[in-house]
Amino acid sequence: MVRMSAEERRESVVRAAMSEFARGGYYGTSTEAIAKRVGVSQPYLFRLFPGKQAIFLAAAERCIEDTIRTFEEAAEGLEGEAALQAMGHAYAEVIAERPERLLMQMQLYLTVGAAEEAGDREFGEVVRAGWMRLWDTVHVLLGGDVADTTAFMAKGMLINSLTAMKFPPGHRVWEGVYA
Numbered sequence: 001m002v003r004m005s006a007e008e009r010r011e012s013v014v015r016a017a018m019s020e021f022a023r024g025g026y027y028g029t030s031t032e033a034i035a036k037r038v039g040v041s042q043p044y045l046f047r048l049f050p051g052k053q054a055i056f057l058a059a060a061e062r063c064i065e066d067t068i069r070t071f072e073e074a075a076e077g078l079e080g081e082a083a084l085q086a087m088g089h090a091y092a093e094v095i096a097e098r099p100e101r102l103l104m105q106m107q108l109y110l111t112v113g114a115a116e117e118a119g120d121r122e123f124g125e126v127v128r129a130g131w132m133r134l135w136d137t138v139h140v141l142l143g144g145d146v147a148d149t150t151a152f153m154a155k156g157m158l159i160n161s162l163t164a165m166k167f168p169p170g171h172r173v174w175e176g177v178y179a
Contacts, residue, residue: 010048010058012038017059022103026056026111026123056111057126063104064130068137070094075141083141084152091156095163106164 004012016037020029031052035045049055074090075083095102108127115123139149159177167173 006048009038009040009044013040013045013048013055014058014062017055018063018104019100021056021059021107022100025107026052027114031055053122057123059104060108060111060123060127061130063101063108064127064134066101067091067094067105068134071134071137071141080143083143084148087138087141087152088155092159095160099163102160102163105160 013034017029017034020034020037023029024033031042031045034055035042038045045055049058070090071087074086078086112124112127115121135149135153138152139146142148142152155177162173162177
């Protein structure tokens with residue numbers, strides 16, 4: 001049996017954390033559940049990450065970076081409306097195939113709100129910085145048009161909300177979403 005390097009183990013923790021936090025949120029997920037999913041002890045988990053917050057923030061950054069990569073790959077070589085359509089289709093495919101990615105995104109926003117209400121600003125700083133990288137990526141891919149970027153991101157958030165609430169395809173709430 002080949003042993004994983006610490007970096008490979010860190011990667012497995014981040015992937016497991018995304019799944020666990022997507023289902024239970026920051027406050028409802030234990031580090032024990034993450035360690036168990038990875039197959040390591042909690043003390044080993046804390047050799048890889050200094051604490052639960054660091055694990056969550058690593059998972060948050062990965063979630064955002066995965067979304068950025070999805071958009072970049074979809075829009076490669078395309079411009080304008082073609083890039084917009086390709087990014088929209090790629091994102092819809094990702095959240096249909098990997099719903100934990102959508103749920104993790106939703107947990108990011110909830111956690112920022114709850115943490116900031118409790119006086120913890122670090123979550124918000126990290127998540128907002130990631131979201132700005134996402135916005136800037138979309139902005140560039142759509143040719144630098146602020147209105148197109150805003151409309152794309154707003155529509156994406158509506159899709160996130162409707163999907164998270166499990167509105168089925170064909171429901172009337174989707175009528176204005178897809179042209």
